[in-house]
Amino acid sequence: IQAFWKFLLLFDQVLVERSTxxxxxxxxxMLPEKSQGKVLQASMVALGLGFKEKSREIQPVRDKVLLPEYGGTKVDLDNKDYFLFRDGDILGKYVK
Known part of the structure; x- marks a missing residue:
């Protein structure tokens, strides 16, 4: 969470961490690398300022979401890979 204070999400951006x-x-x-496929499930980590509220607080979110096969921007924060997506690009949310 410390790294998120150095990185401010804008507009309707969503920061996600892909599942392994x-x-x-x-x-x-054991599955070979070719047959593993691309992981389309991720956990939402943070939401941009324009997502729901105009507050400047970044509140951690751990909702599981379904991502499109292509897209997203890779971001490296504290030596961990995260991806930025627009809110409209996320296909759906898994319900608990």
């Missing part, structure tokens, strides 16, 4: 790629099946079979 599964390399082993439930049965214990």
């Amino acid at each position: 790629v599964k390399t082993v099946t439930k049965g214990g079979i």
